[in-house]
Amino acid sequence: MKLSTKQKQYLKGLAHPLKPVVLMGANGLTEAVVAEIELALDHHELIKVKVASEDRETKNLIIDAILRETGAEKVQVIGKTLVIYRQSDARKIELPRK
Template sequence: MNLSTKQKQYLKGLAHHLKPVVLMGANGLTEAVLAEIDLALNHHELIKVKIASEDRETKKLIIDAIVRETKAEQVQTIGKVLVLYRVSEERKIELPRK
């Protein structure tokens, strides 16, 4: 699923007030962290993940791995916070048309 610019803007607005639901620790991206992100996406559809990495390249690799493994869409990255969206079976968020 590819999000249009209009849809990303809509999701950014919804995510603005959210707090990160998954905080990645010093251990980096583990199976447990991926499982927690997957669970949070199933429950909320739109989440924030805080990534504990100072290095830009490492952070980019971690974000790419999260997106690939969870099959979610990257909505936005601001600093160490990643906003992810993935449609759940219950469809909690209605996106505007493309």
């Protein structure tokens, strides 16, 4: 599912007051971190993930891996905080039409 600009803007507004649900540690992207992100996405649909990396290139590789492993869509990246969305079967968030 590809998000339109209008849908991303809507999700950014919803994500603004949220706190990061998953905080990556010094070990980087482990299977446990991916599993935690999967659980959070199933439960919330829209989450923030705090990516622990000083290097911009490494951070981008980690973000790409998270998106690939979870099948989520990137909504926004601000500093070390990644906002991602994946629609669940329950469809808790009603997106505006494209």
